[in-house]
Amino acid sequence: MKSNKSGYLFTLLAISIFAVQDGISKHLVSAYPPLLVAMIRYWAFMLFAVALAARSNGGLKTVVRTKRPWLQILRGLLLSTQIVIAITSFVWVGLAHSQAIFSSGPLMVALLSVPILGEKVGWRRWTAIAVGFVGVLFILKPQAGGFDVKVLVPIVGALLFSLYVIATRLASREDPAITSFFYTAVVGAVAMTCVGPFFWTPLAPHDWIWMGLLCLTGMSSHYFLIRAYDLLDAVVVQPLTYLQLVFSSAIGALVFGEVLNFNMVIGAIIVVGAGIFTVWRENRLARQGR
Numbered sequence: 001m002k003s004n005k006s007g008y009l010f011t012l013l014a015i016s017i018f019a020v021q022d023g024i025s026k027h028l029v030s031a032y033p034p035l036l037v038a039m040i041r042y043w044a045f046m047l048f049a050v051a052l053a054a055r056s057n058g059g060l061k062t063v064v065r066t067k068r069p070w071l072q073i074l075r076g077l078l079l080s081t082q083i084v085i086a087i088t089s090f091v092w093v094g095l096a097h098s099q100a101i102f103s104s105g106p107l108m109v110a111l112l113s114v115p116i117l118g119e120k121v122g123w124r125r126w127t128a129i130a131v132g133f134v135g136v137l138f139i140l141k142p143q144a145g146g147f148d149v150k151v152l153v154p155i156v157g158a159l160l161f162s163l164y165v166i167a168t169r170l171a172s173r174e175d176p177a178i179t180s181f182f183y184t185a186v187v188g189a190v191a192m193t194c195v196g197p198f199f200w201t202p203l204a205p206h207d208w209i210w211m212g213l214l215c216l217t218g219m220s221s222h223y224f225l226i227r228a229y230d231l232l233d234a235v236v237v238q239p240l241t242y243l244q245l246v247f248s249s250a251i252g253a254l255v256f257g258e259v260l261n262f263n264m265v266i267g268a269i270i271v272v273g274a275g276i277f278t279v280w281r282e283n284r285l286a287r288q289g290r
Helices: 006-030 034-053 059-063 071-091 095-102 103-117 123-140 149-172 177-199 207-230 234-240 243-254 262-287
Strands: none
Touching: 006 034, 006 071, 006 095, 006 207, 006 234, 006 243, 034 059, 034 071, 034 103, 034 177, 034 207, 059 177, 071 095, 071 149, 071 177, 095 123, 095 149, 095 243, 095 262, 103 123, 103 149, 103 262, 123 262, 149 177, 207 234, 243 262
């Protein structure tokens, strides 16, 4: 197994910056349309991806070659849609609450990998998935009053991201990672540019600073995460990404005054525990060739 102190540093930097990025997104979407914020963010993401592709082995001409063009387009559309839904959820549901629900992503991936990828899931992972979704029910359980339909927004976001992960696994069977990364950025930028201008709203001068910071955090977080995966195995990196839930919850509580209720905290602990076990078990079986 690859091991490097720099890998852990890059992972923690990426996770910390992702949490800050979520906080900035919530601030901007509180005042501006989500599609506008996502469009500008994707422009910077695309420039970063193109620059990265140009510096890779073989250059841009090699990176753009894909054996699964329609699948790559689908991936880009899934992620761009998910990002719009996610940043909308930060305002409607709350940063901490949304991230708690998003943490069920690995469980959804494990569940969807059976019918879509044809993978086999044993009783241990089925148990972890079931326990994890019990945790989701804890998160969704209202403290008082009726069910808030707005919590369906982060659930849809988690489902879309899971489908994006599944599509990425399918694409990785024939295309290198840099090609998938390139198409994620370019397809998303094109999609957002097709709809974003209809929601154009002039930004206040000080909010352009926040928008610039959002673009900078978006590029740096992805770069650090790429470096982390270069130095550490995925089974090490993926459990650490759950720290984003902790960091985002802290930002939600300290900066935006969000309340971390008992149900959400207990549910998040259950979901994270089940997710970490699912990732670990999947990696172990992959090493055994099963």
